Amino acid sequence: MWNSIWQILGMVTAGGALWLVILFVLAVLMEIGLPITSPVFEGLLIFTGFQIVHTGYIAAALPFLAVAMVGRLCGSMASYRLSSSLGNKVINRIGKHIRVTQERIDLVKERLGTLAIPSIIVARFTPGLGLVSNIASGISRIRYKTFLTAVLIHILAWEALFLALGALGGKVSKSFNPQLYPTVLVVWIVVMVIVGTVVSYFAFRRIRTSK
Numbered sequence: 001m002w003n004s005i006w007q008i009l010g011m012v013t014a015g016g017a018l019w020l021v022i023l024f025v026l027a028v029l030m031e032i033g034l035p036i037t038s039p040v041f042e043g044l045l046i047f048t049g050f051q052i053v054h055t056g057y058i059a060a061a062l063p064f065l066a067v068a069m070v071g072r073l074c075g076s077m078a079s080y081r082l083s084s085s086l087g088n089k090v091i092n093r094i095g096k097h098i099r100v101t102q103e104r105i106d107l108v109k110e111r112l113g114t115l116a117i118p119s120i121i122v123a124r125f126t127p128g129l130g131l132v133s134n135i136a137s138g139i140s141r142i143r144y145k146t147f148l149t150a151v152l153i154h155i156l157a158w159e160a161l162f163l164a165l166g167a168l169g170g171k172v173s174k175s176f177n178p179q180l181y182p183t184v185l186v187v188w189i190v191v192m193v194i195v196g197t198v199v200s201y202f203a204f205r206r207i208r209t210s211k
Contacts, residue, residue, distance in 0.1 A: 009043075009044065009047040009185075010047075010051075012044060012064075013044055013047060013048050013051075013061065013064045020063060020064070020067045023044075023064065023067050023068060023071065024067050024070065024071040024074075025071070026040065026041070026071070027041070027067065027068050027069075027070075027071025027072045027074075027075060028071045028072075028074055028075035028078070029075070030071075030072060030075065030130075031071075031072050031074075031075025031076045031078070031079060031130070031131065031134065032075050032078070032079055032131060033130075033131040038127075038130075039193045039197075041068060042162050042189075042192070042193050042196065043189045043193060044064070044068075045068075045159060045162035045163050045165075045166060046162050046163075046165050046166035046169065046185075046188065046189045046192055046193075047166060047185060047189065048061045048064065048065070048163060048166060049162065049163035049164060049165065049166020049167040049168075049169070049170065050166040050167070050169050050170040050173070050185050050188070051166075051170070052163070052166075052167060052170070053166075053167050053170025053171055053174075054170055054173075054181070065159055068155075068159065069155050069156075069159065072151075072155050073148075073151060073152070073155070076134050076147075076151045077148070077151075079131060079134040079135060079138070080134050080135075080137055080138040080144075080147055081138065082138070083134065083135040083136075083137075083138030083139050084138035084139070084141065085138075116137075116142050116143075116146050116147075116150065117146060117149060117150040117153070118150075119133075120133050120137060120142075120147065120150035120151070120154070121150050121153055121154045121157070123136075124150075124151070124154045124158075125154065125158070127197065134147075134151075162192075165188075165192045166188075169184070169185065169188035169189075169192070172184070172188070173185065173188075
């Protein structure tokens with residue numbers, strides 16, 4: 001089973017045209033609030049970092065990384081533009097369906113202003129506040145360039161973080177038999193995604209209690 005998962009991950013990140021289109025769509029959906037997409041991309045990034053350590057070929061991962069970035073940028077820009085145009089109408093009409101409440105919008109808006117870029121970056125790293133930060137930025141009329149800069153920094157940092165975690169797992173796996181690499185990889189992905197989710201959850205709790 002682990003070998004099958006290894007092969008599937010390899011196909012997804014190999015840069016085939018069909019998979020790149022699927023990844024682009026998933027990246028856009030990630031920015032408009034589809035929860036399952038986040039652990040999917042985190043797992044793919046960890047796998048990519050793992051593979052880079054063992055193969056040394058970084059160029060093979062560039063199409064996947066580029067498509068993930070462009071897809072997320074397109075999704076974030078779309079939600080920003082929509083919320084900027086419609087304002088609070090977005091919340092009243094669709095907020096309850098995508099877990100974007102007025103309370104969360106107000107929480108992010110309070111932290112926007114002179115520290116808009118770091119506030120947006122922190123919000124995007126916090127579960128439940130990624131899409132909220134896009135909408136809050138649009139409603140608050142944060143400058144487009146400021147918002148785009150914050151989103152780009154976040155995406156680069158996010159990709160680098162999970163690639164680094166994958167690379168760390170790759171180095172750890174070298175102490176095991178090569179036949180166990182698929183098993184080690186899957187366990188590593190699951191553990192790192194869970195740890196990232198737990199840390200982010202407590203960060204979100206801290207942000208709420210500090211309000």
